[in-house]
Amino acid sequence: MTRASIENLAMLSVALSGLAWGLFWIPLRALDEAGIAGVWAVVLFYVLPTLLLVPILFLRRRQIMAGGPTLHFAGMLAGVALVGYAGALVFTEVVRALLFYYLTPIWSTLLARIVLGEAITRRRWGTIALGLFGLLLILKVDAGFSGGLNAGDWMGLIGGLVWAMAAVCMKSDETGSGADFTLSYFVWGSVAALLLAALPIEGSQAAPDWETIGDVLPWIVPVVLVLVIPPAFAIMWGQPC
Incomplete structure (x- = not known):
């Protein structure tokens, strides 16, 4: 397979993974309705x-x-x-969470320029401009920034910035394996989710009991096997290419 074919496949993998992540709010909200509320839905998701x-x-x-x-x-x-990102989907409106998190191209472009020395093309400058324009709309700049930011908004914004750092880090490791990046991601994601559950965030709920968890396993396991694990492997392989 040629280098160009690999890069095209990598871009497709990243795009499809982004689409799958855009659907995360559906099972997260379903978990909330099933009694696994707030941050504990995120914990189970990891x-x-x-x-x-x-x-x-x-x-x-x-x-x-x-x-x-x-x-x-x-x-x-x-x-x-x-x-x-998952926490943002739980603690703020879905649209706001998606828009804040998907400002990632701005941060990744700037970090790639600073850390890796990659040139910023006109297309990327256009992407940055559109992203900043979207950010201003979210913040309701025309109303004097009266929209404000809640905890979920900050999670989405910071999550996007940290993901850009992760992407640059993966791309700088030419010997890294997509499979190993993915496995490391899930382990550290579980740690991060449990730490998030320990924070005194307004709107957090008590930990669910084992019976409630058992009730959701018949449908959440297939969701994880289809919507969570494969997109993670795809983007961890495609991102560094």
């Missing part, structure tokens, strides 16, 4: 796939341990970023 991936984690334990600081730092950043 801990469950990590548990399902334990066999692969075991098989690749040596590669993961030998991945060096870049692998684990990128996985930690990616985990924090996507937990922030």
